[in-house]
Amino acid sequence: MKVISATDSELDEPQYKHCTATRNACKLCTPLGACLVFRGIEGTIPFLHGSQGCSTYIRRYLISHFREPIDIAASNFSEESAVFGGASNFKAGVRNVIQQYQPKMVAVATTCLSETIGEDMDRLFHDYLKESWFEGHPYLVKVSTPSYTGTHIDGFHAAVRAVVAALALPGDRTRRINLFPGMVSAADLRYLKEIAEDFGLPYTLLPDYSESMDGETWSEYEKLQSGGTPLEAIHASGCSQASVEFGRTLDGFPSAGKFLQERFNIPNHSLGLPIGLRETDAFFEVLEAAAGQPTPDKYSKERGRLVDSLIDGHKYVFEKRAIVYGDEDLVVGISAFLAEMGVIPVLCASGGKSKRLAASLRAAIPMLDERTKICDGIDFAQIAEMADTLKPDLLIGNSKGYSLARKLNIPIIRVGFPIHDRIGGHRILHLGYRGAQSLYDTLVNALMEAKQTASPIGYSYL
Amino acid sequence: MQPTSPTQPEIGILSSREASIVEVGKAGGGIACDKHSAAGSVSQRACVFCGSRVVLYPISDALHLVHGPIGCAAYTWDIRGSLSSGPQIHRNSFSTDLQEMDVIYGGEKKLYHALIELIDLYKPNAAFIYSTCIVGIIGDDVSAICKRVAREKNIPVLPVNSEGFKGTKKDGYRAACEAVYKLVGSGPTDGISPHSINILGDFNLAGETWIIRNYYERIGVQVVSCITGDARVDDIRRAHGAKLNLVQCSGSMAHLAKKMEEDYKIPVKRVSYFGIEDMSAALYETAKFFSDDPTIMERAQALVRDEVNTIWPQLREYRAKLQGKKAAIYVGGAFKAFSLVRALKMLGMETAVVGSQTGGAEDYKQLQDMCDPGTVIVDDSNPLELAKFCLEKDVDLFIGGVKERPIAYKMGIGFCDHNHERKEPLAGFVGMLNFAREVYSSCMSPVWQFAPRRAAKLKGAKA
Numbered sequence: 001m002k003v004i005s006a007t008d009s010e011l012d013e014p015q016y017k018h019c020t021a022t023r024n025a026c027k028l029c030t031p032l033g034a035c036l037v038f039r040g041i042e043g044t045i046p047f048l049h050g051s052q053g054c055s056t057y058i059r060r061y062l063i064s065h066f067r068e069p070i071d072i073a074a075s076n077f078s079e080e081s082a083v084f085g086g087a088s089n090f091k092a093g094v095r096n097v098i099q100q101y102q103p104k105m106v107a108v109a110t111t112c113l114s115e116t117i118g119e120d121m122d123r124l125f126h127d128y129l130k131e132s133w134f135e136g137h138p139y140l141v142k143v144s145t146p147s148y149t150g151t152h153i154d155g156f157h158a159a160v161r162a163v164v165a166a167l168a169l170p171g172d173r174t175r176r177i178n179l180f181p182g183m184v185s186a187a188d189l190r191y192l193k194e195i196a197e198d199f200g201l202p203y204t205l206l207p208d209y210s211e212s213m214d215g216e217t218w219s220e221y222e223k224l225q226s227g228g229t230p231l232e233a234i235h236a237s238g239c240s241q242a243s244v245e246f247g248r249t250l251d252g253f254p255s256a257g258k259f260l261q262e263r264f265n266i267p268n269h270s271l272g273l274p275i276g277l278r279e280t281d282a283f284f285e286v287l288e289a290a291a292g293q294p295t296p297d298k299y300s301k302e303r304g305r306l307v308d309s310l311i312d313g314h315k316y317v318f319e320k321r322a323i324v325y326g327d328e329d330l331v332v333g334i335s336a337f338l339a340e341m342g343v344i345p346v347l348c349a350s351g352g353k354s355k356r357l358a359a360s361l362r363a364a365i366p367m368l369d370e371r372t373k374i375c376d377g378i379d380f381a382q383i384a385e386m387a388d389t390l391k392p393d394l395l396i397g398n399s400k401g402y403s404l405a406r407k408l409n410i411p412i413i414r415v416g417f418p419i420h421d422r423i424g425g426h427r428i429l430h431l432g433y434r435g436a437q438s439l440y441d442t443l444v445n446a447l448m449e450a451k452q453t454a455s456p457i458g459y460s461y462l
Numbered sequence: 463m464q465p466t467s468p469t470q471p472e473i474g475i476l477s478s479r480e481a482s483i484v485e486v487g488k489a490g491g492g493i494a495c496d497k498h499s500a501a502g503s504v505s506q507r508a509c510v511f512c513g514s515r516v517v518l519y520p521i522s523d524a525l526h527l528v529h530g531p532i533g534c535a536a537y538t539w540d541i542r543g544s545l546s547s548g549p550q551i552h553r554n555s556f557s558t559d560l561q562e563m564d565v566i567y568g569g570e571k572k573l574y575h576a577l578i579e580l581i582d583l584y585k586p587n588a589a590f591i592y593s594t595c596i597v598g599i600i601g602d603d604v605s606a607i608c609k610r611v612a613r614e615k616n617i618p619v620l621p622v623n624s625e626g627f628k629g630t631k632k633d634g635y636r637a638a639c640e641a642v643y644k645l646v647g648s649g650p651t652d653g654i655s656p657h658s659i660n661i662l663g664d665f666n667l668a669g670e671t672w673i674i675r676n677y678y679e680r681i682g683v684q685v686v687s688c689i690t691g692d693a694r695v696d697d698i699r700r701a702h703g704a705k706l707n708l709v710q711c712s713g714s715m716a717h718l719a720k721k722m723e724e725d726y727k728i729p730v731k732r733v734s735y736f737g738i739e740d741m742s743a744a745l746y747e748t749a750k751f752f753s754d755d756p757t758i759m760e761r762a763q764a765l766v767r768d769e770v771n772t773i774w775p776q777l778r779e780y781r782a783k784l785q786g787k788k789a790a791i792y793v794g795g796a797f798k799a800f801s802l803v804r805a806l807k808m809l810g811m812e813t814a815v816v817g818s819q820t821g822g823a824e825d826y827k828q829l830q831d832m833c834d835p836g837t838v839i840v841d842d843s844n845p846l847e848l849a850k851f852c853l854e855k856d857v858d859l860f861i862g863g864v865k866e867r868p869i870a871y872k873m874g875i876g877f878c879d880h881n882h883e884r885k886e887p888l889a890g891f892v893g894m895l896n897f898a899r900e901v902y903s904s905c906m907s908p909v910w911q912f913a914p915r916r917a918a919k920l921k922g923a924k925a
Contacts, residue, residue, distance in 0.1 A: 019583070021576035022532060022559035029533025051595050051626035052499055053509025057537035060864050069868040071504045071845050077627040078498050082599065093502030096476055100503070100846055112531045113595040113627060116565055147531035148560050148596075218872045219914035221473065221849055381554070400539070 023381035026325055026400070027351030029147035032058045033156030033183060034109035035072050040189075040207025041163065042228040043104030043138075045097055048074040049090055049119065050111025065418040066186070066213045066426045069225065073097040073106075077113060086114060091128045098138060101223050104231060105139040109159065115146035139231070141166040151352050153327050156183045157247070157255055160206055164256040167231065168238035170264055176202040176236055177290050178243040178266070180256050182273060182329055183417060186214035186426040191434060198298060199291040204233040204240065206256070214426050238264045242290055244283070247329040248272040248360035249352070272364050273329050274431050275439075276337025277306065279364060283432075302433035309437065310341055313444040318342040320447060323390065325383055325397040326416040328352040328360070328376065330430070334396055334415060335372075336364040337436055343443075344371050346390045353377040380404065394447065399425075411446035415439070473850040476500060482842060484826075487835030493826040495841035498630065504844045506792065506865055507819045509626035511594055512538075513634020516882055517714050518590050518622065518642060520665050520690040521698070522546035525586035527556045529573055529604060530594025534626075535559075542882045543667040546692055551584050560596070570602050577611045577619065587695035588618040590641060595626040618695070620644050631794070632713050632820045639718035642689065642698060646722065649699025657752045658684040660704040660728075662719055663711035664735065666691030667882060670889035674735050677890065681761040683748055689715060702726045706751055708733045708744065711795050713820050734797060735889040736897070737805035738773075742766045769891035777808070780898040785810035787858040787905055792840075792848055792866055793880060796821030796829065802861055802880065803832050809898055814855035817843045845869050858905050874913025876904035 031048055035058050038046035048055050055074035062070050073096075075081070075089040094106055110121065121142050129140070143162035145155040160180055179192055189210035196203040211227025237243075243266055245257035250270060257268035274283040280303075284295050320343045324334050328350040335345040348361055357376045362368055373386070384404050395401045395412040399420045405412035419425025429435040448462055475483065481494035499505035511528075515538050518526065528535035539555030546552065558576050560569050573591070581589060589611070593604055604621045612619040622641045624634050659678060664671045671691030678685050686704040687697035707719045707730045719730040731751065733744035745766060749759035789811050791802050796818040803813045813833055817840035818825070829839050838851045849869055852860060860870035863881030870877040878900045880888060888897045910916045 019576075019579055020558075020572055021527065021580055022535070022557045023580075024539060024555050025532050025536045025557060025559070027532060028536050029531060032533070047502070051509045052505055052507060053512050053626045054533065055504065056506070056508040056512070056865070057533065059504075061537050063864055063868055067868060067871075069845060069872060073502050073504050076499045076501045076503075076505065077595075079628050082595075082627050089501040092500075096478070096500060096502030100474060100476060111595075112533075112560075112565075113599070116596040116599045146562070146565075147533045148565050149562050151532075215872075217874060217913045217915075219918065221853060221873065223473070223846060403540075 019381070022379045024379055024400070025351055026349065026379050026383065027151040028061070030145040030150050030152060030155035030158075031109045031111055031147060032061065033152035033154065034107075034143050034145045034159035035070070036062060036183065036209065036213075037156055037159035037163070037207045038107035038109070039070055039212055040209035040228050041105065041107070041234070042230050043224060044107050044228065045101050045103040045105075045224055046072045047094065047097060047106050047108045048072060048111055049086060049108055049121070050074065050077055050113040052076045054111050061418065062213075064420045067423070068213050068215060070213070071101070071224065082113065082117060085117065086119060087124055087127065090124050091132065094128060094140070095132055103138050103224060105141065107159070107163070108140065108142040109145045109155070110143070111145070112147040115144065115148075139167065151327075153183060153329070153352055154253075157250065157253060161254060161256040161259050163206065163234060164237060165259050165263075167234040168260060168264065169235045171239040173241060174202065174236065174239045176204060176240040178237045178240045178257070178260065179203055179205045180243065180245040181205065181431075182247045183327060184246075184273070184431060185417075185428050186210045187429040188431040188435065191429060191432055195287065195299070195432065198296045199287050199293065201287070201291050204237040205229060206234060206237070238266075240266055242266060242286075243268045244286055245270050246273045248332050248364060249328045249354040249356040251356055251360075253354065272336065272360070273333035275330075275333030276340050276436050277303070277433075278340065279333055279336055280432050280436065299433060302437065306433045306437045306440070309440060313440065314342055316444050316447055319344055320393040321346045321391060323347045323349065323383065323387060323392045323395050323397075323401075325349040325378075325395070325401060328354055328357050330416045331357070332360045332364050333430070334439075335361060337439065338396070339365045339367055341440065346371060346392055347373045347375065347383070347386055349375045349378045349383050351378060394443070396443070411450050413439070413443050413446055473846050475847060475850075476503060479503065479847070483838065483840045483847070484830065486830050486833045486837040486839065492823055493839060493841055495821055495823060495826060496632075497842070499842055504846070505819075505842055506844060507631055507842060509631065510628050510634040510637065511592060511624040511626045513631035513714075514592060514622045514624035514638040514641070515634070516542070516665070517635055517638035518690060519552055520544035520546070521588070521590070521642075521693045521695065522552040523549040523587045523694050524551065525556065525580055525584055525589040526552060526592070527558065527577060527580060527589060528592045528594060529558045529569065529597050529602070530560055530592075531596070532557055532559045534592070534594045542665070543885045544665045544691065544882075545669050545672075546666075547672075548694070551586055554584075556580055565596060565600055568600055568602055569597070570607055573602065573604065574607050574611065577607070578615070581611070581615045581617065586617065588620065588645065590620050590622050592622045592624050594624070598625045598628070618645060618648075630820065635714040636717045639715065639721070643718055643721050645695060645698045646718075647699070647702045647726070649696055651700050651703030654686055654700070654703040655684040656705060657682060657755060657758060658686050658704045659706045659708050659748065660686050660701045661688040661691065662707055662709045663715035664688060664691045664889070665882065668885050668887040670735070670887045670893065673887055673890035673892060677745060677765060678748070680765055681745060681749060682755065682758050683752065689718065702728070704728060706731065706748065708748065710734055711797060713795050732797070734801040736798065736801035736893065738770060738808060738891065738894050739804050740801045741890055741894070742770075773891055773895040776895060777898055780902045781808070781810045783902060783906055787811045788814045788855060789859040789861060790815035790848070790852050790855065790857045792817045792843060792860070792862045794819050794863075796825030798880070799825075799829060800832065803829070805894060805897060809901060811859070811901075813837055814857050815840070815848075815851040817841060817848075849873060859901060874910050874915045876901075876907065876910070878904055
């Protein structure tokens with residue numbers, strides 16, 4: 001973990017204790033991100049090549065956030081497979097999963113176990129298909145996600161790229177745009193689709209778990225929940241006029257947008273997550289250019305109301321001190337919005353380690369100054385240690401910061417993933433003007449409530 | 463919008479799974495169980511590590527360090543409802559967070575430093591080091607590091623051989639028992655009454671151990687240690703001084719009890735604290751064992767009478783509402799399933815589907831004897847099978863854990879969480895009342911009429 005002051009690149013004296021172990025991680029393992037991507041694709045079942053526990057733990061973790069079923073198959077390694085290789089388990093597993101689920105695609109992610117024993121996935125695929133291919137066999141894709149490198153976010157982006165690399169087809173250029181949103185909420189995905197439709201742009205949104213992981217109660221049993229990016233749309237992504245990819249820390253990461261740029265010469269717009277005013281403006285500029293039309297009135301008005309409310313509420317939030325933590329790009333987006341409203345992000349912290357967090361924050365927040373500390377590779381124990389001197393007024397991040405907020409007796413604004421202690425975490429809207437509006441109202445109201453509760457007078461008129 | 467009519471889905475059973483499913487009253491032999499899960503089936507089981515981690519987790523003054531990449535530790539951070547009346551070290555998640563270079567060059571150094579620092583920082587009374595999948599593969603000598611740190615820091619540092627792929631969750635229980643057994647016998651046994659027990663296999667979920675412990679103390683029986691609900695290292699060290707081991711939960715602590723029986727000649731009784739019948743039986747069995755003091759039995763009888771009288775009026779009201787409803791049960795251990803079948807019966811409900819992740823042949827035979835003809839019994843099931851049985855039997859309630867909850871809800875079926883993550887105590891007499899309330903508040907909620915499958919049925923019934 002590195003602590004940097006926002007204004008210089010020199011290391012500050014760390015304010016946390018050095019610790020070799022990770023204590024209360026602010027990250028998850030790589031295959032989790034891949035599994036979520038795969039369940040955001042039409043008719044796709046995620047398949048982990050490794051131990052059974054990986055699948056069960058990841059399912060439980062995702063279920064507790066989305067409150068939706070998520071089936072993840074596994075090759076269920078035994079001691080034998082660990083010694084002699086998991087080929088027979090893999091083949092039997094894929095056959096079984098196809099028989100039971102009749103999926104359109106089986107998407108395989110590796111685990112630390114299969115990577116450590118050096119499974120040759122190309123060879124496994126080849127041998128499996130040689131033995132078991134049949135007319136109408138579902139697609140098979142694979143992604144390498146050893147949990148000893150990177151975080152769930154790396155697994156997420158790697159899976160998006162792997163799917164595009166396997167399925168995108170060349171052809172005549174169309175008006176379509178590709179949207180690679182990163183690990184955002186189901187509500188965010190729905191909003192992105194609404195925006196693209198309002199601009200009259202055909203789109204490939206990958207992944208899209210807005211329905212598969214936030215669906216209706218079933219009238220008929222669904223083996224794999226419906227929804228997800230249509231496979232047709234992924235094929236068509238090779239002919240799109242442009243790709244838009246969210247995540248400033250993706251610079252340097254072999255992303256899906258970069259793949260399409262290199263392979264099919266599709267221009268790639270790498271933007272920050274559109275959270276707050278400036279980052280959302282940048283997104284709408286790209287959309288205007290792609291659609292050849294101005295931003296629809298609906299969104300200009302959303303922006304207008306947002307600015308109006310920032311003015312209405314500015315005194316309640318000015319120079320309040322916030323600790324922002326979670327996935328790197330979410331931290332960048334949220335911090336950018338906080339800076340716009342006048343809140344000081346006193347600590348921008350992530351368990352991720354793209355090495356791009358500080359640069360991304362500086363790029364997204366022109367007014368960033370020395371009051372902001374930036375830490376990557378951090379864990380919650382270290383955040384708690386730093387909080388002692390930072391004296392924050394609020395925390396913004398996922399549920400896992402709750403115990404710290406409770407200890408400090410300050411509000412926590414829940415964003416991102418996971419939200420395990422509230423209902424509807426996947427329906428939190430973060431993106432665009434509408435998402436900023438909802439975040440802003442939540443944040444200001446939390447601060448007002450804290451003040452109201454702490455007041456001995458109990459004003460009912462603030 | 464008109465609800466569409468429900469259709470019976472085509473859910474196939476894998477041929478490799480058929481032997482693990484039986485229907486009571488139909489011909490056929492025993493159920494196939496104690497097997498590794500079929501590859502590609504979405505088993506509801508976890509892994510060896512999970513088995514060890516759940517069993518040892520509640521030892522609240524010990525350090526629990528997960529040696530491996532981050533996932534295994536991250537997914538098990540403070541997820542259980544195991545309460546501690548004192549230290550809270552167990553609620554942290556510590557990991558060596560192995561990186562690529564550690565995998566290549568070995569993780570021993572990192573493990574050593576991590577341990578030394580954590581022990582200095584948190585001052586635990588013992589440390590458990592859990593091996594995850596890749597630790598065995600990269601060849602770290604975890605035992606050697608543990609010995610060295612134990613010497614340097616003068617606390618027990620115990621390796622747990624819990625590599626995920628080395629068996630099933632049950633093997634994880636066994637590994638946990640092996641590790642914790644190293645503590646047993648190392649403490650003083652003075653002040654232990656001739657009427658004393660260890661509570662094995664209760665994890666103090668939502669304070670359940672406290673409820674049970676209170677019952678035993680009220681009837682005049684001393685509780686030497688709870689392994690591992692609200693456990694402390696020093697209590698476990700003197701557990702061998704108890705005169706009787708009461709083992710709850712089918713698999714998790716059976717191995718420990720067996721070892722203590724062999725080495726310390728401590729007799730074992732299998733008990734359950736769920737439901738009025740089983741809770742009472744547990745107290746009576748204990749009183750019978752200490753028959754040299756007949757007042758224990760007298761107090762047990764008085765306690766049961768008082769407690770049952772307290773909850774009975776309310777239970778009767780729930781029963782009137784729940785009469786005739788059908789339930790499906792899918793839990794970790796089969797022994798809990800027995801209790802649940804009985805508890806449901808007391809509420810006037812019928813068990814139509816029952817299964818477990820880790821039941822043994824004997825357990826399933828007993829379930830077959832307990833359940834009515836037509837009940838489906840299944841070992842190591844998966845979401846598709848569970849959905850199929852629930853639809854076929856048209857159950858009103860599903861009892862399981864977090865992974866089963868959305869399956870039930872999506873089909874418009876009520877749900878009761880009876881897993882490690884529950885936050886309501888369901889053990890003891892008061893627990894039976896909580897259980898009844900849980901079942902009642904799910905089954906009787908008005909929301910099901912809007913679930914499409916139910917709505918269509920209601921519409922069909924009216925037509």
